[in-house]
Amino acid sequence: MIAAAQNAVGARLPLQGYRVLDITTALAGPFASMFMSVLGAEVIKIGRTQDGARAPGRRFSGTSFQPSTDGYSQDVNINKKSILLDLKRPEAIEIVKRLARESDAVVENYRAGVLDRLGIGYEQLREIKRDIIMLAISSGGATGPDRDDRGYAAVFAALSGFSELMGYADGAPIEFRGQCDMVCGTFGAFALLAALTHRKLTGEGQFIDASNREMLSLFIGEVLSDYLVNRRSQRRDGNRHVAWTPNEVYRCAGDDRWISITVTNDDQWQGLAELVGGPRLADDERFADGFLRWKNRDDLDQEISAWTNTVSDVKAMNMLRAVGVPAAPVLHPPDALADSHLEARNWWRILEMGEDRTPHIMAGRAPWLLSKTPCEDYRPGSAPGTDTDSVLAEALKMSDSEIAQLREKGIIR
Amino acid sequence: MRASTSRLEVSTSKRVTKRLALSNFMACPGEQIVRVEESSAEAHLSSARTMRMYLERSWALLLERSLIWRTAVLSTRGIETPVGCLEGLTVVEVASGPAGAFCGRLLSMLGADVIKAELPRRGDPTRRWGPFSMDVPAAERSLLFQQLNLNKRGITLDTASPDGFELLGRLLGRADVLIVEGEQPRWTEDAIDTLHREHPELLINVMRPYGMTGPNKDDLAEGLNIFEAGGSGYLNPAGRAYFEHPDRQPLNLSGHTSDEYWGLVAAIGILAGVLARDEVGGQVIDASGQEAHLTISRQQISYYANDQMYETRETYHTAFAGCVPCKDGHVEMYIMSNPQWEGLLNMMGNPDWAKEERFALPSGRIDAGPEIDERLFEWTSTLTKKDIYKLAQKFGVPVGYFATPLEVTSIPQEQAREFFQAASHPVTGSTAFPLSFVKLSRTPPQVTRAAPLLGQHNREVYASLLGIPRSELTTLARLGVI
Numbered sequence: 001m002i003a004a005a006q007n008a009v010g011a012r013l014p015l016q017g018y019r020v021l022d023i024t025t026a027l028a029g030p031f032a033s034m035f036m037s038v039l040g041a042e043v044i045k046i047g048r049t050q051d052g053a054r055a056p057g058r059r060f061s062g063t064s065f066q067p068s069t070d071g072y073s074q075d076v077n078i079n080k081k082s083i084l085l086d087l088k089r090p091e092a093i094e095i096v097k098r099l100a101r102e103s104d105a106v107v108e109n110y111r112a113g114v115l116d117r118l119g120i121g122y123e124q125l126r127e128i129k130r131d132i133i134m135l136a137i138s139s140g141g142a143t144g145p146d147r148d149d150r151g152y153a154a155v156f157a158a159l160s161g162f163s164e165l166m167g168y169a170d171g172a173p174i175e176f177r178g179q180c181d182m183v184c185g186t187f188g189a190f191a192l193l194a195a196l197t198h199r200k201l202t203g204e205g206q207f208i209d210a211s212n213r214e215m216l217s218l219f220i221g222e223v224l225s226d227y228l229v230n231r232r233s234q235r236r237d238g239n240r241h242v243a244w245t246p247n248e249v250y251r252c253a254g255d256d257r258w259i260s261i262t263v264t265n266d267d268q269w270q271g272l273a274e275l276v277g278g279p280r281l282a283d284d285e286r287f288a289d290g291f292l293r294w295k296n297r298d299d300l301d302q303e304i305s306a307w308t309n310t311v312s313d314v315k316a317m318n319m320l321r322a323v324g325v326p327a328a329p330v331l332h333p334p335d336a337l338a339d340s341h342l343e344a345r346n347w348w349r350i351l352e353m354g355e356d357r358t359p360h361i362m363a364g365r366a367p368w369l370l371s372k373t374p375c376e377d378y379r380p381g382s383a384p385g386t387d388t389d390s391v392l393a394e395a396l397k398m399s400d401s402e403i404a405q406l407r408e409k410g411i412i413r
Numbered sequence: 414m415r416a417s418t419s420r421l422e423v424s425t426s427k428r429v430t431k432r433l434a435l436s437n438f439m440a441c442p443g444e445q446i447v448r449v450e451e452s453s454a455e456a457h458l459s460s461a462r463t464m465r466m467y468l469e470r471s472w473a474l475l476l477e478r479s480l481i482w483r484t485a486v487l488s489t490r491g492i493e494t495p496v497g498c499l500e501g502l503t504v505v506e507v508a509s510g511p512a513g514a515f516c517g518r519l520l521s522m523l524g525a526d527v528i529k530a531e532l533p534r535r536g537d538p539t540r541r542w543g544p545f546s547m548d549v550p551a552a553e554r555s556l557l558f559q560q561l562n563l564n565k566r567g568i569t570l571d572t573a574s575p576d577g578f579e580l581l582g583r584l585l586g587r588a589d590v591l592i593v594e595g596e597q598p599r600w601t602e603d604a605i606d607t608l609h610r611e612h613p614e615l616l617i618n619v620m621r622p623y624g625m626t627g628p629n630k631d632d633l634a635e636g637l638n639i640f641e642a643g644g645s646g647y648l649n650p651a652g653r654a655y656f657e658h659p660d661r662q663p664l665n666l667s668g669h670t671s672d673e674y675w676g677l678v679a680a681i682g683i684l685a686g687v688l689a690r691d692e693v694g695g696q697v698i699d700a701s702g703q704e705a706h707l708t709i710s711r712q713q714i715s716y717y718a719n720d721q722m723y724e725t726r727e728t729y730h731t732a733f734a735g736c737v738p739c740k741d742g743h744v745e746m747y748i749m750s751n752p753q754w755e756g757l758l759n760m761m762g763n764p765d766w767a768k769e770e771r772f773a774l775p776s777g778r779i780d781a782g783p784e785i786d787e788r789l790f791e792w793t794s795t796l797t798k799k800d801i802y803k804l805a806q807k808f809g810v811p812v813g814y815f816a817t818p819l820e821v822t823s824i825p826q827e828q829a830r831e832f833f834q835a836a837s838h839p840v841t842g843s844t845a846f847p848l849s850f851v852k853l854s855r856t857p858p859q860v861t862r863a864a865p866l867l868g869q870h871n872r873e874v875y876a877s878l879l880g881i882p883r884s885e886l887t888t889l890a891r892l893g894v895i
Contacts, residue, residue: 233818
């Protein structure tokens with residue numbers, strides 16, 4: 001079912017030769033640097049010495065504390081090295097600076113100003129390395145009256161206007177939590193790669209001020225323009241689409257099984273109608289074109305549900321796809337692991353583990369297949385502090401005795 | 414830039430710092446107020462209050478703002494004609510959905526020359542999608558199309574016709590990147606191989622819902638389908654929205670996010686290819702929509718696969734607070750740690766009920782979740798979103814309000830950061846869009862031109878760039894190729 005990690009020996013990775021310092025916490029920051037590490041950059045995650053002592057044992061799921069084997073931490077930190085420093089000590093700050101001198105970029109997502117106070121803000125690092133690029137991801141951005149806001153996903157997603165537009169028309173807005181940090185981290189990675197491209201051409205580094213709120217607002221750009229131009233403040237309305245009806249999720253047979261169906265033209269509608277209600281429905285005047293389907297959408301949903309309720313999601317998908325209708329079941333995690341298409345595309349990888357932790361984790365590969373520079377190097381994220389010695393020795397050419405001294409003083413772990 | 418630097422040099426004494434802060438303030442919020450007036454009648458009515466609030470906050474903020482920050486901000490502003498990050502990169506976009514268009518838009522905002530090819534006469538499908546400027550439905554008035562195609566040049570080209578495909582080939586001879594997405598170019602693998610052979614330095618980014626290989630490769634899917642196939646849909650909605658209607662269907666993300674997120678992931682793949690091109694040349698990038706979404710589902714799937722944790726819409730919520738209803742909408746309250754809990758109690762004026770021992774620890778509060786919610790909602794039902802938000806800011810509690818489009822467009826933070834900017838469009842006039850999503854200090858995203866009219870740059874591209882004689886262009890137009 002699952003291919004073992006295939007590390008194509010000798011194949012070049014797209015960002016081979018780049019080094020990125022990761023001074024991040026929670027999710028958006030580590031997620032941004034994850035893109036760099038799967039693309040082949042050497043990502044060094046700088047943790048605090050205190051974190052090394054924290055057992056990876058408990059995880060808060062929202063309603064309770066759950067045991068955790070730390071699988072996700074290894075996933076989001078895929079291919080990253082981990083070093084632990086006591087950032088309250090000037091010697092540790094000195095190490096960060098020396099590492100920055102040997103790096104191309106820094107990714108951070110602490111509150112605006114935190115790194116400046118530690119002495120490793122953009123301007124301070126630029127003194128050491130003129131062309132350094134720093135990606136700073138924060139709740140509302142590094143300037144403006146809200147620059148000190150703490151970044152919790154659901155909170156800044158609400159302020160961005162994104163969440164208010166998501167939900168049932170007659171219900172509460174949806175808190176955008178899980179995927180929210182990931183979306184923002186992805187944006188950050190894009191900006192960082194753009195800055196690396198600029199540096200390659202001009203030799204210039206720069207500071208990237210990425211505001212989570214702005215990145216989320218951009219996704220509802222046309223809705224915001226609708227207000228700015230037409231003074232219309234749009235409201236949430238389920239799965240409604242501006243142009244297509246149906247564009248909806250319907251219940252199938254089974255427990256919490258659903259299928260999404262979209263009809264983008266009349267031909268597709270004919271295919272769907274024949275399947276769902278035969279000639280009676282295909283000829284039904286109420287649904288003859290896109291506008292009528294939209295106008296009579298409640299009746300339409302009833303007709304379609306009556307059919308989907310009787311079949312499994314997979315059967316419905318196969319039948320709909322056979323007649324050329326865009327349709328996909330709502331995928332749950334167990335389905336994802338058993339999906340034959342993903343298997344054929346070699347999506348899942350089993351990553352070999354080091355000692356002391358779980359024997360392996362399962363993780364998805366990079367979301368692109370690049371024909372000449374495949375991202376085929378996957379290792380689970382290092383346990384905190386695993387690479388402290390090797391990074392200091394290799395990147396900073398420190399001797400064993402220097403490293404031992406730093407450890408004795410509690411500056412590194 | 415020079416002026417501001419010299420001012421910075423003398424700004425060591427406190428008094429001078431103050432003066433600098435004031436002049437800085439006058440320079441930016443002055444513009445901001447104008448924009449408020451332009452942008453919203455409601456905001457205009459409350460602009461006096463907004464301005465006072467802004468003044469108070471800006472004053473305090475600017476005083477404490479570090480010298481370094483001022484340098485960064487001012488130097489960004491001072492650049493007269495900033496160069497985009499991706500200046501010099503030529504992209505040809507043959508896309509018909511928001512996914513490919515958003516991908517191109519990200520590159521065009523950062524300075525790439527993106528040439529969008531649309532079907533002759535019909536144009537891009539999103540030209541027919543609302544909202545429309547002044548609510549007049551017309552191909553040149555779609556705000557969605559305009560927003561997705563800022564800074565691009567537009568040509569018409571039917572790539573399905575042999576003449577059109579040949580013409581595309583000539584254009585690709587001048588390009589670095591080709592974005593292929595949507596219905597129009599349903600090219601075979603052979604056609605893509607041919608393009609790759611003929612243009613070995615070209616990055617060909619192929620966006621198909623399920624990728625270029627595998628049993629589902631030819632299946633159709635739109636944004637909603639991709640999102641549901643991408644492993645996040647089963648968790649949406651959770652929390653309050655779910656409990657109000659637990660029997661209803663899962664929901665998509667806002668707007669066209671499902672498509673646009675795919676475009677964002679694809680853009681990362683393109684830039685990775687750009688960075689590697691000196692060493693390996695061009696390549697084909699297979700960017701699957703489903704896999705883009707599986708990437709934001711990594712956490713939940715990893716919990717299931719590796720940590721034996723399986724969240725559902727029913728379990729995926731905070732023990733209490735979260736989305737909290739109030740007088741005029743909802744606020745989001747994130748109350749997890751003890752300091753956050755204490756902050757909340759302070760906000761509420763330390764009510765007696767909360768003094769019980771069992772509320773003292775997170776675990777006790779988890780058990781008492783519904784009870785806390787009941788008390789909390791009783792309190793919030795008398796207050797507006799902004800009342801609660803202001804109190805929370807005062808007490809340092811992580812609270813945000815669910816902002817409507819009206820509110821987002823007049824939030825001081827976004828205004829101060831000049832998030833909204835106008836593009837001058839020949840048909841719809843000055844039209845405002847959210848713009849500056851990432852602020853790159855040396856190469857800030859810029860609006861250089863509004864979205865193209867259908868075929869607006871045909872002559873510029875075909876005649877000037879490719880040197881095709883005008884007579885030939887007329888013939889091609891008559892044949893419906895361009």
